[in-house]
Amino acid sequence: MTEHLNDFNKIEEKWRNYWEKEKVYSFDPKSKKKIYSVDTPPPTVSGRMHIGHACSYSQQDFIIRYKRMRGYNIFYPFGADNNGVATERLIEKEEHVRSRDMSREAFIKLCLNYLKKELPLFIQDWKNIGISCDWEMGYSTINEHSRKISQWSFIDLYKKNRVYRKDAPAMWCPECQTGISQVEAQDKEIETTFNDIVFKADGRDLIIATTRPELLPACVAVFYHPSDSRYKKLKGKKAKVPLFNFEVPIMEDPRVDKEKGTGIVMCCTFGDQTDMEWQKAYNLPIKEAISQEGRMTELAGKYKGTTIKDARKTIIEDLKKSGLLKKQEKIVHTVNVHERCGVEIEFVKSRQWFVKYLDLKKQMIEWGRKLNWYPQFMEVRYDNWIKGLQWDWLISRQRYFGIPFPVWYCKRCGEVILADEKDLPVDPLIDKPNKQCKCGCKDFIAEADVLDTWFTSSMSPIIATKLLDEENEKKAFPMDLRPQAHEIISFWLFNTVVKSNLHFKKNPWKDVVISGYVTLQGEKMSKSKGNIINPQEVIEKYGADAIRYWAASSKLGEDFDYQEKDVITGKRFVTKLMNATNFIFTNLKGYKPKKAQLIETDRMFLVILNELISKCTDAFEKYEYSRAKSEADTFFWNVFCDNYLEIVKNRVYNGTKEEKESAFYTLYTSLFTILKLMAPFTPFVTEEIYQKYFKDNEKSKSIHISEWPEKMKIEKKKSDEEIYNLLLSVIGRVRQEKSLAKKSMNSKIRLVIDKKEKEMLRKIMNDLKAVTNAVEIKEGKFKVGFV
Ligand SMILES: [Zn+2]
Numbered sequence: 001m002t003e004h005l006n007d008f009n010k011i012e013e014k015w016r017n018y019w020e021k022e023k024v025y026s027f028d029p030k031s032k033k034k035i036y037s038v039d040t041p042p043p044t045v046s047g048r049m050h051i052g053h054a055c056s057y058s059q060q061d062f063i064i065r066y067k068r069m070r071g072y073n074i075f076y077p078f079g080a081d082n083n084g085v086a087t088e089r090l091i092e093k094e095e096h097v098r099s100r101d102m103s104r105e106a107f108i109k110l111c112l113n114y115l116k117k118e119l120p121l122f123i124q125d126w127k128n129i130g131i132s133c134d135w136e137m138g139y140s141t142i143n144e145h146s147r148k149i150s151q152w153s154f155i156d157l158y159k160k161n162r163v164y165r166k167d168a169p170a171m172w173c174p175e176c177q178t179g180i181s182q183v184e185a186q187d188k189e190i191e192t193t194f195n196d197i198v199f200k201a202d203g204r205d206l207i208i209a210t211t212r213p214e215l216l217p218a219c220v221a222v223f224y225h226p227s228d229s230r231y232k233k234l235k236g237k238k239a240k241v242p243l244f245n246f247e248v249p250i251m252e253d254p255r256v257d258k259e260k261g262t263g264i265v266m267c268c269t270f271g272d273q274t275d276m277e278w279q280k281a282y283n284l285p286i287k288e289a290i291s292q293e294g295r296m297t298e299l300a301g302k303y304k305g306t307t308i309k310d311a312r313k314t315i316i317e318d319l320k321k322s323g324l325l326k327k328q329e330k331i332v333h334t335v336n337v338h339e340r341c342g343v344e345i346e347f348v349k350s351r352q353w354f355v356k357y358l359d360l361k362k363q364m365i366e367w368g369r370k371l372n373w374y375p376q377f378m379e380v381r382y383d384n385w386i387k388g389l390q391w392d393w394l395i396s397r398q399r400y401f402g403i404p405f406p407v408w409y410c411k412r413c414g415e416v417i418l419a420d421e422k423d424l425p426v427d428p429l430i431d432k433p434n435k436q437c438k439c440g441c442k443d444f445i446a447e448a449d450v451l452d453t454w455f456t457s458s459m460s461p462i463i464a465t466k467l468l469d470e471e472n473e474k475k476a477f478p479m480d481l482r483p484q485a486h487e488i489i490s491f492w493l494f495n496t497v498v499k500s501n502l503h504f505k506k507n508p509w510k511d512v513v514i515s516g517y518v519t520l521q522g523e524k525m526s527k528s529k530g531n532i533i534n535p536q537e538v539i540e541k542y543g544a545d546a547i548r549y550w551a552a553s554s555k556l557g558e559d560f561d562y563q564e565k566d567v568i569t570g571k572r573f574v575t576k577l578m579n580a581t582n583f584i585f586t587n588l589k590g591y592k593p594k595k596a597q598l599i600e601t602d603r604m605f606l607v608i609l610n611e612l613i614s615k616c617t618d619a620f621e622k623y624e625y626s627r628a629k630s631e632a633d634t635f636f637w638n639v640f641c642d643n644y645l646e647i648v649k650n651r652v653y654n655g656t657k658e659e660k661e662s663a664f665y666t667l668y669t670s671l672f673t674i675l676k677l678m679a680p681f682t683p684f685v686t687e688e689i690y691q692k693y694f695k696d697n698e699k700s701k702s703i704h705i706s707e708w709p710e711k712m713k714i715e716k717k718k719s720d721e722e723i724y725n726l727l728l729s730v731i732g733r734v735r736q737e738k739s740l741a742k743k744s745m746n747s748k749i750r751l752v753i754d755k756k757e758k759e760m761l762r763k764i765m766n767d768l769k770a771v772t773n774a775v776e777i778k779e780g781k782f783k784v785g786f787v
């Protein structure tokens, strides 16, 4: 251990401050270099950075640091997503308030104040892990800049006939009391009962099985399959609904599953998707039994005002009492729940805004084809999502906190009045249209709903590039890279592609890189399961470099396990790199790099180093950072530390002037190359070493804006690799013999090696002698004799 490693937290802090002060990661608006622009995921402000973030942001950062060293003018802004339900809930909890009990204006003010205070703390976690964003190019999805762009997006889509408002059954969360979109619905298995309920028809019992008896008051028909002979004779007759005693028509439709339950089903307004299809197909009446608050309506008679669950319970009891419940069976079935709160989704008729896009499925698939996916197989998830789309995108939310629609309605004729683009952003609850309605009316009703948070975050490429001046904005869009997690392909990636194509008829980026998520012992981490690893604690214990080193061990798109031992390996790498550096610079004190006449061993070693540079560069060009890291890491431990340093030691201490010069040059060059190849992964330790030992000789103020290593002009001979590997193999065999004989590694030997091998190693015999500590090397059958 060296003095530096005891206080790596301080070292990391030192370089974080230095990078920020020296603007090492700042976008340079005047630069002539080619721009590389990144659509950074804005993390949701709903708590602190978790280990999944630590991993996926590190992975994108490897790529971006590589690109920066390749000479690109990096545009890597950092956003925070803070306009959604998650943030609203966090603030309600932290500030002990309920948004519903406050005015919208007061609640939003409270939110903005809270965020002002908390946002820097939130962002600090990303700084601590070494993300190389331009922190001055920041946005939040609720700030004025984002509100303006989001509202512009709505107006533009309105003008393009891509948004519409409709009074229709829509997915509704009774808990959050808002309309939601298909992507927010999640499957969940729940236990419930299948109830055989007695309807009356034609003077006899008609048994219908249902999981939702509370919908009886909304029953509008019963259906059976046209080929079902059991019910054929009932066609056109009426059935009496139990408890509620009104009659509904008995009808046939091929959508009924003959095998399920009794083969006859009740159709209730908005019970499920099929119910809605039947309502439309047969023009059935609309009966709403459930309110937007998730309570029974007047239609439910004496059950009015109770919750859905309570109504279900009481109705089952009442059926039982009246002898109208034939059978009850416990089943497990899948229902749709709201992903935010886990509450079962209802269909409720309400007036909502939609983005019209179901007609574009074919085009959407095409748009996805044009993207470069890393890894490629992730494209399937995008395709599958589109194939399963059943609804247009519901974008209005009956919530407080969020970006308002830039819309009013005329009080007299109902006409939609849009805000003027030059007035954006507006809050229709406070602002007024600056013109009268076509009908002459000057009174307006403000749209009180807010936009779906994804409606805004799907504008992130525009929100980001509009932070630039006009000239750079044009160069930066479409952006080069969208990095993100696979879980939100259907949310964020899909919606961003759609928006960009609707607005600009082009994709928002060229490449997308998708990272996997982090598990613990194979299980997904979650607060409720209590299996959470806090990255903050890991950083404090092992350092950010160590956790990044771990994150680099998994490929893009791969879900992988958090293992503390892998972080410890990262920590060991940092220590080893410092130790190797200290050894080298104890001997190279004051060394000024200059070209030297290379000793044959050094030349061959540099040829192999050249190969490493090619391999790492090639891997990074394909965004295969984990391969780049593993190549550089293995080279460092095996080829450099275990062998080259041992080979060259003797020359460093005792060599002639020429031998020393060659060794010094090779050590300096190879260590510098290794530092650069590892700089994207472990930015702190590589900066520490660079600043201490290299900066005086090199131009860049930071290793992170130094040039990515190019292959050196070293003469390469056909048999270089073979000879060098032979050298390593002989060294290995000698070490093995010494260790078998329980001798120390520097014990003196007489070495006998194969004639052909000796001939091959002729030019590097001195180094072989030195590293094996052989007093002589003879030809013959391999043998190690101790002196
Ligand atoms: Zn909900």
Ligand SMILES: [Zn+2]
Pocket: 410, 411, 412, 413, 414, 415, 437, 438, 439, 440, 441
């Ligand atoms: Zn009007």
